[in-house]
Every structure is written in structure tokens, then in C-alpha cells.
Amino acid sequence: MGVVKDDGVVIAEHAFPTPETRGPEEWLEAVARGKDELFEATGPLEQGMAGIGAGVPGFVDFGRGLIYNLPNVPGWRGVPMGKMLRERFDMPAFVDNDVNVMALGECTYGSGRAYEHAVFLTLGTGVGGGLLLDNKIYRGAYSLAGEIGHVSIDMNGIPSAQGRGGLEEYVGNRQIVARTVQGLEHGRESSIRDAVAGDLGKVTPKVIAEAARQGDTFAEEIFGFVADCVATVLASVTYLLQPQAFVVGGGVAQSGDVLFVPLRRRLKERLSPYFAENIEVMPAALGNAAGTIGAAALALHAKQ
């Protein structure tokens, strides 16, 4: 939770683990306690509150403020969170998917703030996305647009519950690690082996990125592959939506240049000149605060 000013600055923060609250009712009481703590920290607000915004990890009907389902949080199916927050705190309340909220934060106050058309994506355990089109978050017909992780890079590729060849099946955290471990097990030379003292269970995207930064050939290959998979989807999205920029966040994006340098190069190789000249790829700027700031932006009616 956070108190966010209308310039996007977080002036107070509070956190509690949702799973420790047993369902929506207890969660609401924990939010109420958190709110009291936040306002003890801030003191009275000069301009009052615009409202409450929330980002949740799952499927939401934005217009109705209704959570369909949070796949990783039991007990949150069919919850009218917007109504609950509105009634409990007597102010406007908005609920959206967590990635949409991060996209809104980055596109309102972060790397995408200068743009009217931008696509946000998170590279982490999963691959998620949010679309800023005509200066508004675009949610599609049923609030679920932006599932960029399921865009296919190979019609005969890796099968999943979402189809075949979805980007996430190649560049999710686990997939990057598995690909690396497999290479090492097959005897590829790499400083990664030393970095984890021979314990391949300790390989993480961060370790691989550090090796790549040190010039490790195998680690660079891994990031080159990740970059090319992501570039394939960004090229497809560029042809389809022609945004001005891609803003890339999430853990894997924190790898920095070892990801972004090949990503920009491969994207340009995959686009005709006019499209290549008119697209930017940049890292997200707000880090973990993107969600808090973006949720606040919902209530501030920024870019929506």
C-alpha cells in the first residue's frame, strides 16, 4: 500500500502479505489498519484523497471492479473488490490487473510518460504486458488484453495451456535457467559454473546476467537468445500496433545492457526501415514502485 501524490511521488508505504489474511473480509480489515498507519505517517493531506486504486495478480473486470479469479491466491474468485473498497472507505475505488497497473504507472510517471502509444512488458517468472493506446490503457473486450507472454514466436513451438510457441515458454525465468543449466550439463564452458560453485541449482537470471556482463560467451548467447525471442514479439507488436516505445520491466529486465543492447539490435533487424526508425525500447524506471504508483494513477484518472 502507498500514499501517492498527483505528481506520482510515494509519500508513505505499508505492506502486508495477502495470503496471511484469510479471504477478502480479513484482507479489507488489514487494508483499513494499513490506511491508518499510512496517514499517521503522512499527517493530514492538504487536498484530500482522490480515491483508491488496486492492482491484483489475476483476472479482473475493470469496468465493474470485479475480480474473476486470482490463480495464485486461494479464496479470491468472484470478489467485488471495487465495491468493497468503495463501501468500506467511502471514496471512489478502482481495481485492475497488476500488469496493467504497472503499465499505467510507467506510462504516466515513468519511462513511458512522454508517449501516447507505448507497450509495457514485464519479463520475470511470467511475461506480462499492458497497452497504452491513444494515451489510455487498452483493456480489450473483456479486460484481459495485453497477454503478450502468450504471443507465439513459433507456430510449431513449445506447447502450453495457452497454445503453441508462446513467448513466456522461452523467456520466463525458469525457462532461461533451464536452458542455461542444460547447456552447462552438456559441458559448455562458462564462468557461471564457478559463480555458483558448481551447484547448478543456484543458477538464476541474475547470475547469468552478471556472467554476460563479464564477457562470458555462453551467458551472452543465452541473453542473445532471450533478446531474439522478445524481439520477435516486439516486431510483431510494432507491425500490429505501431507504438512509439516499448517499456520493459521485471526481474530479467534488470539485467540491463546485456539484454537491452541485443534486444534493440534484433528488433531493428526484424523491422522494415521505417518501422525500425520509429520505435524505442527502454527499461522501466519505477522498479517495484510501478504497481503502487500505477494503482494510484487509476484513482487520479491519469491516462485512462
Added chain:
Amino acid sequence: MGVVKDDGVVIAEHAFPTPETRGPEEWLEAVARGKDELFEATGPLEQGMAGIGAGVPGFVDFGRGLIYNLPNVPGWRGVPMGKMLRERFDMPAFVDNDVNVMALGECTYGSGRAYEHAVFLTLGTGVGGGLLLDNKIYRGAYSLAGEIGHVSIDMNGIPSAQGRGGLEEYVGNRQIVARTVQGLEHGRESSIRDAVAGDLGKVTPKVIAEAARQGDTFAEEIFGFVADCVATVLASVTYLLQPQAFVVGGGVAQSGDVLFVPLRRRLKERLSPYFAENIEVMPAALGNAAGTIGAAALALHAKQ
């Protein structure tokens, strides 16, 4: 050219071949003569004219009514067509890409009229697209969005000037014919051979479709492959934009069920259940009139 009423009905038509006019000035005079002919046919209009809309085969800045370039029509680079039409005929004038205009026609008066979120695609010599998002044609940052033919179905696929694995490289008219001829040359059994009396230069998508309708296994395979390639892109677009429907036009789409039956099946196979349940795939309804009607819709300010 056509005169279109605000209910989408074309009440008069006129045609002339653009290449026979030597550049924009002569073209404008031909339009003026065409206009006179049209109004001789209609008589005086009760409600007067809302304006002029034009769809052109190439790259357009919609906001400025400026043609960047028409790749297949020499002499049409940097032409301010909107301004030319406005000044010559003293009424509002709008210029857009031909596929956007067809999309607008289908989504306003054709198969997509019931939807607020629909994606139109043409399957013909090329593969083009237009996006109806939130009940408006979405043109992207620089008016070039909707290039669905360049969305990749295989990151290591067929190279082109637009990248690798673009849909058009698999399902364009010529590619469908080439794939079929190749199979026949390699000795595949098929009634197509008889249908063209052994002259493989006469194979067309229409001939292949007719053979598929008659139950020819090889022809069905060809359409099964085309359907699966298209389904791959439609699945990706569904995850990205979550439209309510796809409206499919163009010559190849006139194949009817031999295309649409496998296309719908493959699309559903490539989507998770929730997405699969909430998407329609339908043939375009307006045929060749889609462009005329859609261009008129520009001037009628329908869905834009």
C-alpha cells in the same frame, strides 16, 4: 467512386483506372468528371454531402490527409490528397489506407457492425489488417498500425524485407499457389491437376478451394495449412488485444468453409478456454464494396 448514404447503401458507382491518370493533378480531374457522372445518376441529394472519403493502397498520415507513398502507383509520393480534395470540391475530405477503410466499412456496416472491438484482415495477394478498438479505427503512432501480414509465425521462418516468418510469406496468394504447385510437381495426387488440365500455371486459390470443397485431400491439406498459419496470428492477436471478433475478407477468404471451418477449429486449439469461448471468426460481408462504404464512413464520422 461511389455515393453512399448514411445507412451504408451505395446508390451510385463509377470507376476509372488510377494508373491511366498521370499523377495527382490528372487524377483530380478524373475524380471531378466521375463526381458529375455520379450526381447525374443520383439526382440532387436530399441532405447534401457530408464530405469525401478516400482509401489508397499505401502509406498515409491520416491526421494530415497526406499520402507518404503508394508503392504500386508511380508518382504518388508525398501527395497532400486530403487538401487537394478539400480545395477542389469545397467540402471536408479524409484519406486513409485502403485496408483501414475496408475495416471501417466492415466494422460499421458489414460483419463487424455489432462489435466495439474487432480486427479485420484481408487475405489476398498480400495480407492486410485494420483494428477497431473501443469502436474506433486504431492507427497507431504514425498511422501504420494493423500490418497483420508481417506478424511472425516463426522466428526462424521465411525472411523478407519485413523480418522473419511474417504471415504473408506463408498465406499470400502467390505463396499458397507455389506451395500447391510444389506438391503437385512432387507427385501429390489431386483433382487440381485435372481442374487446370495439367497446366500448373493455371492453379489459383479459387481452383484449390473448389477442389477442397469436392473433398480433394491435398487441397484440404493446403487450406488446413493456411488456416493454421492464420490461426497462429489470430491467437496472438487475441491474447494481445482481446477483440470480440475477427472479420476476414479478401480473395482467399471467398473460399468459404474450406478456410473458415479449419480456421475456427485451429484458433480455438491455440487459445486457453476463456479466450477461445469469447472470440468469433466471420467472413466479411461487403465484398468489393467494403472500400467504398468504408471511405464514405470516414466522412460520415462513423466509428472513428
